[in-house]
Amino acid sequence: MIEIDGLTKSYGRRIVVDGITLAIPRGGLTGIIGPNGAGKSTLLGLASRLLAADRGTVTVDGLDVARASGDLLARRLSVLKQENRVAARLTVRDLVAFGRYPHSRGRLSPGDRAHVEKALDFLDLQSISGSFLDELSGGQRQRAYVAMVLSQDTDYMLFDEPLNSLDIRHAVSMMHLLRNASRSFGKAVVVVLHDINIAANFADRIIGMKDGRVVFHGDTADVMTGAHLSSIYDIPIRVHRLEGQYVTTYALPGEPEGGAGGEPVLVADD
Ligand SMILES: Nc1ncnc2c1ncn2[C@@H]1O[C@H](COP(=O)(O)OP(=O)(O)OP(=O)(O)O)[C@@H](O)[C@H]1O
Ligand SMILES: [Mg+2]
Structure with missing residues (x-):
């Protein structure tokens, strides 16, 4: 708690x-x-x-x-x-391994390495694990940081x-x-x-x-x-349920408060 x-x-x-x-x-x-x-x-x-x-x-x-x-x-x-x-030039795997620092103090045990590999797998990062952070797209870099937190x-x-x-x-x-x-x-x-x-x-x-x-x-x-x-x-926001999911709508400029009204419908389903 x-x-x-x-x-x-x-x-x-x-x-x-x-x-x-x-x-x-x-x-x-x-x-x-x-x-x-x-x-x-x-x-x-x-x-x-x-x-x-x-x-x-x-x-x-x-x-x-x-x-x-x-x-x-x-x-x-x-x-x-x-x-x-991060200021240093790190690879994705280095960054994720950094998440183990509180446990490993810099010397990765086999258990620490397993956590690193699991986090790389989960975040779909294995194929770019050797890339440097400054070579990644914004979303790839974001996933690397999340993997670092998970490996902790x-x-x-x-x-x-x-x-x-x-x-x-x-x-x-x-x-x-x-x-x-x-x-x-x-x-x-x-x-x-x-x-x-x-x-x-x-x-x-x-x-x-x-x-x-x-x-x-x-x-x-x-x-x-x-x-x-x-x-x-x-701003006026309405909450709907569609196919078991929550869907929110909001008033567009020129529409009355609470949106144009009506339930959400599928626009296309092909
Ligand atoms: N270091 C700082 N010095 C002065 N004001 C600050 C500082 N950090 C945050 N604030 C102010 O504190 C308020 C809350 O900021 P905070 O970053 O917690 O908002 P937030 O909910 O995370 O917003 P966002 O969705 O934009 O990330 C804001 O008005 C911000 O300007
Ligand atoms: Mg914020």
């Missing part, structure tokens, strides 16, 4: 995380959604100690994130930041917009992978997402943020409503 209590962070006079209290259990995928500037990345940064809080605490299975030793924390919780850049193999994994630059096949396959990791291996996977359809279709729970606060939080089926989404994004 990640337990967040009264967490607050300001920059100057601006409060960007405003007294958040929240519990995120293990087992299942938690999606965090909300508009630009809502405080999603700051919340993840505070939860993983990349940032220091002004007030409040975060514990992970009882371990106080602010006071834990770096080693212990790195074996329990891993994080993918929104922006990732912690019980708690936080991902800030892991789908950035991914095509639809790789986005869907990554969400399957993260959901399976959370359900089959009892991990807590927390994912910041901008695609609300993907969030609704893959997350077991959704946290909706706006202006540094949690506006709603709960099981996806309970909180995935047009009223909730409209309240955080400040």
Whole structure:
């Protein structure tokens, strides 16, 4: 369980995380959604100690994130930041192996190597594992960073917009992978997402943020409503079900609030 209590962070006079209290259990995928500037990345940064809080605490299975030793924390919780850049010229395999550092201290055991190969397999990276990061496309590089976090193999994994630059096949396959990791291996996977359809279709729970606060939080089926989404994004959004999936629509310029009306229909199916 990640337990967040009264967490607050300001920059100057601006409060960007405003007294958040929240519990995120293990087992299942938690999606965090909300508009630009809502405080999603700051919340993840505070939860993983990349940032220091002004007030409040975060514990992970009882371990106080602010006071834990770096080693212990790195074996329990891993994080993918929104922006990732390494200065060194590394291959994909080197980067993924770097994820084992908290376990291996730089000397990879056969077990560490198995984790690296598994992560390369899962993210469809074997064919480019010898390529340097600066030779990759944006989506390939993004998958390499996610593989690095997966190879760390912690019980708690936080991902800030892991789908950035991914095509639809790789986005869907990554969400399957993260959901399976959370359900089959009892991990807590927390994912910041901008695609609300993907969030609704893959997350077991959704946290909706706006202006540094949690506006709603709960099981996806309970909180995935047009009223909730409209309240955080400040545009009329409607939620439909189509072939068992959530589909959201929004008003286009010139249309009445809540879209043009009617249920979604298939445009073509050949
Ligand atoms: N280092 C900083 N100094 C000053 N203000 C900051 C800093 N980092 C973030 N902020 C501000 O904090 C607020 C929350 O930023 P944050 O990055 O957490 O938003 P976000 O929800 O992740 O947005 P996005 O969807 O654009 O990634 C924003 O208003 C941002 O301008
Ligand atoms: Mg962000």
